[in-house]
Amino acid sequence: MLELLRQPWPWYIAGPLIGLMIPLLLIMGNRHFGISANLRHICAMLPNHSEFFHYDWKKESWNLVFLVGIIVGGALSVSLLASPEPLTVAASTAQDLQSLNVTVDGGYMPTAIYSWAGLFTLKGFILMVVGGFLVGFGARYAGGCTSGHAIMGLSELQLPSLVAVLGFFAGGLLMTHFILPLILKL
Amino acid sequence: MTMTVTTYQKVVSHLHLENVKYLFSGMFFGVILVKSEVLSWYRIQEMFRFQSFHMYGVIGSAIAVGALSIWLIKRYNVKTIHGDPITFTPKARTWPRYILGGTLFGLGWAMTGACPGPMAALLGTGASVFLVVMISAILGTRVYGMIMHKLPH
Numbered sequence: 005m006l007e008l009l010r011q012p013w014p015w016y017i018a019g020p021l022i023g024l025m026i027p028l029l030l031i032m033g034n035r036h037f038g039i040s041a042n043l044r045h046i047c048a049m050l051p052n053h054s055e056f057f058h059y060d061w062k063k064e065s066w067n068l069v070f071l072v073g074i075i076v077g078g079a080l081s082v083s084l085l086a087s088p089e090p091l092t093v094a095a096s097t098a099q100d101l102q103s104l105n106v107t108v109d110g111g112y113m114p115t116a117i118y119s120w121a122g123l124f125t126l127k128g129f130i131l132m133v134v135g136g137f138l139v140g141f142g143a144r145y146a147g148g149c150t151s152g153h154a155i156m157g158l159s160e161l162q163l164p165s166l167v168a169v170l171g172f173f174a175g176g177l178l179m180t181h182f183i184l185p186l187i188l189k190l
Numbered sequence: 191m192t193m194t195v196t197t198y199q200k201v202v203s204h205l206h207l208e209n210v211k212y213l214f215s216g217m218f219f220g221v222i223l224v225k226s227e228v229l230s231w232y233r234i235q236e237m238f239r240f241q242s243f244h245m246y247g248v249i250g251s252a253i254a255v256g257a258l259s260i261w262l263i264k265r266y267n268v269k270t271i272h273g274d275p276i277t278f279t280p281k282a283r284t285w286p287r288y289i290l291g292g293t294l295f296g297l298g299w300a301m302t303g304a305c306p307g308p309m310a311a312l313l314g315t316g317a318s319v320f321l322v323v324m325i326s327a328i329l330g331t332r333v334y335g336m337i338m339h340k341l342p343h
Contacts, residue, residue: 009225015247018226022248023255025219030263030276032211037256039306043331056335069209071310073216078314080217081224093232094241101235112312113231113303120319135301136309136323138294140330143306145291145341147281150305153292154249157281159256164281164288171292172299173238179300180238187301 010085026159035066038152040143042071104188127190146171223311231303238300286342298330 029035045068047054048061061068090110093101098108106114115122122128143149146168148157154172157165223229228248237245262268263276270276299305302323304312309327312320334341 012227013222013225015226015244016251018222018228019248019251020255021222022219022226022252023259025215026256027259027263028215029212030260031268031270032215033208033272034270034274034276035212039310040331043306043328044335046328047332047335050332052332052335054332054335056338057332066209066212069212070216070219073213073218074220074223074307074310075314076213077217077220077222078224078229078311079316080314081221081311082315085221085225087225091227091230091232094236096241097232097236097239100239100241101232108232112227112229112315112317118231118303118317118319123319123322131301132319132323133326135298136326137330137333138298139302139305139309139323140298140327140332141334142291142293142295142298142330143327144331144334145338146288146295147291149295149307150249150299151307155252155256158253159260160278161257162281164283164285167285167288168292168295171289172296175293175296175298176234176238176300177296178293179297180235183297184300 006085010087012087012089012091022155023159026156033066036152037156038067038148039071039074040140040149040152042067043140044144104185106188127187130187130190142175219307220311220314223308224315229304229308229311229315234300234303284343290342298327 026037029037041064044057045061045064048057048059052058091108091112093108101108101114106117109115117125117128117131119128123132139149143152146153148165148168150172153165153168158169226244226248227233228245233242233245236242260278264278268276295305302309304320304323306324306327309320309324313324
């Protein structure tokens with residue numbers, strides 16, 4: 005059993021399990037699945053002058069606890085359920101990335117760029133620091149991220165979430181096909 | 191029986207144990223993010239290059255199960271374990287924020303290869319540099335809060 009759990013999980017196992025997070029959180033306490041609101045709660049905890057961050061974040065503490073749980077879950081996965089094989093990528097993707105001088109190294113990301121050493125290179129700094137900023141800015145501007153809009157919002161059949169998800173993809177495609185190749189050349 | 195339940199609830203609320211169930215839920219979610227490899231920068235690249243079905247399968251089947259669950263909750267008027275009603279709030283139908291905010295988020299998603307959930311899970315796997323990515327995301331949220339009144343919503 006443990007051997008089976010250590011293998012990478014196929015989409016038809018992982019997807020439905022993620023979908024079950026929705027009724028789980030609703031039934032446990034009418035909580036709506038979403039991660040990026042935590043970034044706002046953390047801002048509300050810190051000294052600030054924006055009205056947007058003046059609310060009782062403690063009432064949303066469940067969400068912060070959930071976030072801590074994700075970190076713990078990540079740690080448990082690599083310690084108890086580590087995959088026996090290195091991560092493999094679609095051959096066409098590996099080829100495309102190779103032409104951009106990015107090597108598939110068997111980890112979750114190209115560590116030449118996404119590492120502490122990479123942070124002190126121009127492209128690493130742009131991809132992680134500017135990229136992270138856009139994730140935080142864009143998620144709050146749009147009112148949610150992949151979990152809140154793509155999973156929860158679409159499950160509720162909310163039209164605004166569909167528009168947001170189309171935006172996520174417009175931005176992602178624009179970055180992947182037009183801007184990322186330029187950044188990787190730096 | 192009633193007294194036992196009341197005592198139990200008092201103990202739980204006194205120790206702030208209500209949130210323990212969310213700790214375990216988060217752990218469960220974190221494990222799924224790692225084991226399905228959706229937290230991988232490479233999987234995000236496969237998705238945005240339309241070269242693998244994996245991410246579409248994960249997101250699509252998650253929505254299918256989520257939508258069916260919500261339909262059942264509404265259909266049978268399911269309550270929370272505390273007996274409270276389960277409520278849904280329609281999102282405001284003003285479009286610029288979803289189009290512009292969504293696009294900015296998408297640009298960042300393809301740059302970092304991780305949205306907020308995977309960022310946290312990556313931190314847990316030992317990719318400590320994602321602490322910097324997360325602090326940047328917090329800063330992005332903070333700046334949004336400062337200038338939101340000047341942005342079209």
